[in-house]
Amino acid sequence: MTSSSASADAVRAALARVQDPEIRRPITELDMVHGVSVTDGVAEVGLRLTIVGCPAADRIERDVRAAVLAVPGVESLELEVGVMTPVEREALVTRLRGERRMPFGPGTLTRVIAVTSGKGGVGKSTMTAELAVALAARGLAVGLVDADVFGFSIPGILGIPDAKPTQVGDMILPPVAHGVKVISIGMFVDDKTPVSWRGPLLHRTMQQFLTDVYFGDLDVLLLDLPPGTGDVAITLGQLLPNAEVLVVTTPQTAAAGVAERSGLLARQTGQTVVGVVENMTGGVFGSGGGDEVARRLEVPVLARVPLSGAVAASGDAGAPLVLGDGADPAAAALLALADALAARGRGLAGRSLL
Incomplete structure (x- = not known):
């Protein structure tokens, strides 16, 4: 019996269409395929997973079997599954990372958008998550x-409260939710354990999130900043002076001052404040807050998101509102903001989307 090179080439072509669901690259490109042969209709394939206990192992093996058995002339598959050696794994990590240790700093092709607020409770995190999902639904590669x-x-x-990243060497693969690659300190600590860190540790954590987490090629990276003008905002201003900043506020005019300060800090670090988003518009929180912050920062109000119980309910359920039918006024406002951001690229400064 002799190996058929034509059939082996067909199997390799089929395997090139199988992606690692965490790294999101073809397994052939990741050097996970070790040897392919076809003899009398029996395909033999060697598969090397990145790590022992790879959480995506079952899916990869299932996809490999489906792809190979769909090749004309292949009647059965003998699949040998192993694990990369430390040397192979380190080579993969090095190749994926490339030479840049700060992939999202100045010069990046990824659009970096930081979402900030002067104080907590304005719906900033929910808005950031909804915006990320809406952008991903439009076909953009999005990280958060x-x-x-x-x-x-x-x-x-985002509905992944128990998700954990996968570590390959010293590279971290983020979980994916609704098409968005996500990393959070909540994936590393117990949900009931308070995080009481000071400046140096906060700086190191933010740096690791931006360098050790492998997001791949992104169109947009969103950052949900803590409220105020503390250590994290300063650190990210230093690491990402190229970022654009959206300032989230409520309609209360009393909130304008604190929201303005978060925008001014961003400018001090070289970041560009591109506009204000007024959340909870039309409710019991008064009016004029978004316009006042925009006036003080001399930027447009990019969106007004109405007060909606559906937004809170969707966050509690881990089911983003923007993935629904869009009939809710808050969902419509968020979708319009996502469309405008996606369409206008980097040229938002000074241009109203209303």
Whole structure:
């Protein structure tokens, strides 16, 4: 019996269409395929997973079997599953990371958008999560960093409260929710354990989120900043001076001052404040707050999101409102903001979307 090179090539072509669901690259490109042969209709394939206990192992093996058995002339598959050696794994990590240790800093092709607020309770995290999902639903590659270390809530809002990243060497693969790659300190600590860190540790954590987490090629990276002008905001201003900043506030005019300060801090670090989003519009929180913050910062109000119980309910359920039928006025406002951000690229400054 002799190996058929034509059939082996067909099997390799089929395997090239199988992706690692965490890294989101073809397994052939990741050097996970070790040897392919076809003899009398029997395909033999060697598969090397990145780590022992790989959480995506079952799905990869299932996809490999389906792809190979769909090749004309292949009647059965003998699949040998192993694990990469430390040397192979390190080579993969090095190749994926490339030479840049700060992939989202100045010069990046990824659009970096930081969402900030002067105080807590304005719906900033929910808005960031909804916006990320809406952008991903439009076909963009989106990453989301939950930088609100002390009040992390993004995993719960996106319906992945128990998700854990996968570690390959010293590279971290983020979980994916609704098409968005997500990282949060909540994935590393117990939900009931308070995070009481000081400046140096906060700085190191933010740096690791931006360098050790493998997001791949992103169109947009969103950051949910903690409220106020503390250590995390300063650190991210230093690491990402190229970021654009959305300031979230409520209609209360009393909130304008604190919201303005978060925007001014961003400018001090070189970041660009592109506009204000007024949340909970039309409710019991008064009026004029968004316009006042926009006036003080000399930027437009990019969106007004009506007060809606559906937004809170969707966050509690881990089911983003923007994935519904869009009939809710708050969902419509968020979808319009996502459309405008996606369509206008980097040229938002000074241009109203209303």
